[in-house]
Amino acid sequence: MDRPVEGLIDDLTRGNVTEVKVVLASVVLALAVYQLVLAAVSYGKVRPRFLESGPATWAHRAIGDALLVLAVAVAVACIAFYGFEEGGAHAVFGCLVLGALAAKVLAVRVGGSSSPLLPWIGIALFGLLAATWLTSAGDFLGVE
Amino acid sequence: MRPPSQMIQIVGSILVALVIAAVAVAVVTAHFGPTSTAKLEAREDAIDARIDAREERRDAAEERREDGED
Numbered sequence: 001m002d003r004p005v006e007g008l009i010d011d012l013t014r015g016n017v018t019e020v021k022v023v024l025a026s027v028v029l030a031l032a033v034y035q036l037v038l039a040a041v042s043y044g045k046v047r048p049r050f051l052e053s054g055p056a057t058w059a060h061r062a063i064g065d066a067l068l069v070l071a072v073a074v075a076v077a078c079i080a081f082y083g084f085e086e087g088g089a090h091a092v093f094g095c096l097v098l099g100a101l102a103a104k105v106l107a108v109r110v111g112g113s114s115s116p117l118l119p120w121i122g123i124a125l126f127g128l129l130a131a132t133w134l135t136s137a138g139d140f141l142g143v144e
Numbered sequence: 145m146r147p148p149s150q151m152i153q154i155v156g157s158i159l160v161a162l163v164i165a166a167v168a169v170a171v172v173t174a175h176f177g178p179t180s181t182a183k184l185e186a187r188e189d190a191i192d193a194r195i196d197a198r199e200e201r202r203d204a205a206e207e208r209r210e211d212g213e214d
Contacts, residue, residue, distance in 0.1 A: 023172045050147055054150060
């Protein structure tokens with residue numbers, strides 16, 4: 001194999017690139033749902049007795065950082081191994097997810113954590129993640 | 145009832161995230177189920193064929209590009 005990244009991914013996953021990608025993408029989506037809940041607590045839309053806004057915000061950021069790493073790892077594996085040729089809607093949604101991630105990081109850096117854009121970018125990011133998952137992992141798992 | 149301390153809330157939130165990740169891994173892995181050696185080999189062959197086809201397409205495109213430059 002003369003493509004080093006493709007070979008590395010194949011070695012790391014022991015030839016199960018699709019399966020590993022589906023598992024990681026599913027973890028990202030499940031945690032993205034949890035992130036929505038934490039964001040709702042953080043903005044005071046939901047007020048459970050056992051979780052205050054400050055800790056929810058801290059956890060939302062920490063889990064978001066981990067999710068960013070996971071999402072980029074899945075994207076690199078996807079692009080390096082499968083490329084864009086057969087991607088279709090999945091490739092488009094995947095690129096939009098990366099764009100939304102970059103926009104969210106930029107909004108935090110420029111506007112701070114109180115930026116009014118953040119909730120909208122977050123909701124858009126979740127929608128795009130769900131669409132990306134449905135057009136690949138969802139297909140693979142037979143989700144209608 | 146007073147809410148738990150902030151540190152406990154943060155640790156609890158992170159632990160919930162870890163549990164969610166573990167459950168997602170378990171559910172999706174269980175969905176795959178056991179795979180026979182024959183199926184695994186067939187899958188590897190399909191992946192190799194796809195990679196070969198892509199490399200052939202890439203080579204053909206490069207040749208066309210080189211022909212166009214000449």
